[in-house]
Amino acid sequence: MVPKRKHCSARSKKRRGGHLKSNPMTTIACPKCGEPMLPHRICPNCGNYKGKEIISVSEQ
Ligand SMILES: [Zn+2]
Numbered sequence: 001m002v003p004k005r006k007h008c009s010a011r012s013k014k015r016r017g018g019h020l021k022s023n024p025m026t027t028i029a030c031p032k033c034g035e036p037m038l039p040h041r042i043c044p045n046c047g048n049y050k051g052k053e054i055i056s057v058s059e060q
Helices: 009-016
Strands: none
Touching: none
């Protein structure tokens, strides 16, 4: 006898645990200020995204 059906992809992924999923805490360095920030997000330190200041960060 052979298995009648293959496992579905969800079952295979569940068995493999977490080593296949990408790291959720990936950060890039801000090109403006060099601070680590989430990719495709406005920089929380200087408020810049794609070379433009989107939000004004109060400087003290
Ligand atoms: Zn920045």
